[in-house]
Amino acid sequence: MSRHDDLNILIDVRRLDYDYDEKPVTHTRTINVIDQYEQHHTGANGPASLSFDHKRRWILAIERFHEMEKHWSDVFYHIFIFADGEVWEGRDVLRTSQGNIGRAITVHLPGNNPVITEAQYLACLAIARWATNRPANVRDHQQRPAATYCSGDNGRNNIKRLRQELNMPLTDLLPEDLTNHADWTTAEDYGWISGNGQRVASRSVVGVVATRAYRQTVKAVNVVGGRVTRNTAAISATEAKLASQAQRISQLTTSVSQLSTKVAALEGRTTTAIDNEAIVAAVVEKLTD
Numbered sequence: 707m708s709r710h711d712d713l714n715i716l717i718d719v720r721r722l723d724y725d726y727d728e729k730p731v732t733h734t735r736t737i738n739v740i741d742q743y744e745q746h747h748t749g750a751n752g753p754a755s756l757s758f759d760h761k762r763r764w765i766l767a768i769e770r771f772h773e774m775e776k777h778w779s780d781v782f783y784h785i786f787i788f789a790d791g792e793v794w795e796g797r798d799v800l801r802t803s804q805g806n807i808g809r810a811i812t813v814h815l816p817g818n819n820p821v822i823t824e825a826q827y828l829a830c831l832a833i834a835r836w837a838t839n840r841p842a843n844v845r846d847h848q849q850r851p852a853a854t855y856c857s858g859d860n861g862r863n864n865i866k867r868l869r870q871e872l873n874m875p876l877t878d879l880l881p882e883d884l885t886n887h888a889d890w891t892t893a894e895d896y897g898w899i900s901g902n903g904q905r906v907a908s909r910s911v912v913g914v915v916a917t918r919a920y921r922q923t924v925k926a927v928n929v930v931g932g933r934v935t936r937n938t939a940a941i942s943a944t945e946a947k948l949a950s951q952a953q954r955i956s957q958l959t960t961s962v963s964q965l966s967t968k969v970a971a972l973e974g975r976t977t978t979a980i981d982n983e984a985i986v987a988a989v990v991e992k993l994t995d
């Protein structure tokens with residue numbers, strides 16, 4: 707799967723699913739340059755409710771505002787994440803939001819300093835994890851830095867949590883006792899564990915449990931992926947060190963062998979000098995005979 711496919715999997719509602727006549731745009735970058743997560747809020751009201759139609763009309767109003775009032779080419783943000791954790795696609799991710807943030811995927815949290823729900827946080831984590839495994843590459847609008855309150859105090863706490871989690875080991879992500887997990891309790895209530903099936907679950911309950919299980923899996927896979935990348939980097943750094951030490955050892959070996967040759971040469975001269983002395987002594991002895 708390509709990196710673009712990996713992102714599309716995280717998106718619940720694609721642009722053409724709600725903005726039916728949006729035309730294709732000119733791309734300004736490739737998917738691989740994206741390695742930053744930048745978070746924004748509205749600074750005004752979010753949608754009237756979490757119904758599909760309210761979300762749809764609310765995003766289209768933002769698009770109209772950006773195009774008609776601000777004279778931008780399209781809605782600014784690439785990703786919208788609603789309180790129920792639903793991820794909607796905005797601007798084409800291959801088109802940068804703004805010239806000076808060409809490496810960022812821009813993520814919008816609806817509302818004015820909105821309280822971030824757990825579902826919203828998990829969706830943010832999945833997008834951040836997709837963009838990067840470096841906590842320093844995860845920021846909000848104010849931390850760019852820019853003179854703005856965006857994305858609010860709650861948004862900045864969300865950034866703090868995302869940054870911490872990007873460095874967290876897998877064991878911290880999974881509940882120690884699964885039987886205390888909300889999904890386990892639900893499954894028990896509905897008789898899914900015992901196999902009795904006393905209660906028939908509604909489609910939405912099944913949907914919520916399945917989505918949570920799916921997101922938990924994505925989260926775990928991403929964490930493992932991040933750790934593998936970090937370990938690979940550490941291994942190649944160690945290999946580079948070993949290679950440079952091996953080179954140094956070979957240089958030293960060469961020096962030692964050159965010194966040995968010199969010593970041998972000096973010894974040779976000494977031997978010759980001694981031999982000469984012996985000859986001179988012999989001659990002197992002959993002459994004095």
Ligand SMILES: [Zn+2]
Pocket residue numbers: 745746747847854856857
């Ligand atoms: Zn902003």
